Amino acid sequence: MQRPFVIALDGPAASGKGTLARRMSAHYGLAHLDTGMLYRGVAWLILEAGGDPADDAAAHAAARGFSLNAVAGADIRTGPVGAAASVVAAKPAVRAALLDFQRRFAERPPNAAAGAVLDGRDIGTVVCPGADVKFFVSASPEVRANRRWLELRRTRPGLEEVTVYKELLERDARDAERADAPMAAAGDAELLDTTHLSIDAAFAAARRVIDGALRRCGLE
């Protein structure tokens, strides 16, 4: 059996990587793992129990044996959960506890899919350094804050755009400056700046890269 075809998609919050990952998954028939859900899930479990995400013991306990089933149906896409996720994500023991699940997903994609697309912060550098295609997706902080604000204000009508902007910069800094697996572009990643690109245009650019890689692997 051919080994799975793996796409690594990294980048900061609201850069467009989640939407691109879903488009890639649907178009190429690949399994998709949003790895941010794992960190958000761990953070949500701690907050739900009234714990402190900065507390090592609480974070390690929540990450050990973590399963997405434990947070099924929970509202983990909120601002506070995102902020807490970046706090727990800086802890090496938390990252180590979540690593095997991510690697297994890429090595043996569910439902016998021919491959997988994983999006996150360290997929091309740490989780799947041998991925067939790597992207680092970015956009200006102003554009990313606007996208996230438009998304969040559906459920939080009073939310100010400037608040989202500040939270985003704080999270970017925490993710890029942590010692263990910081958010970074892999040396062999394609850089995709979506500041002035529609989703269709960004996806078309990504497809050109992926189609080239599929041809090289003899899969097209």
Ligand code: CDP
């Ligand atoms: O969707 P959004 O880009 O806002 O964030 P996310 O992908 O859901 O990730 C939430 C947080 O989890 C990030 O700010 C990171 O701190 C952490 N994370 C990480 O450290 N490594 C990953 N591979 C994915 C997420």
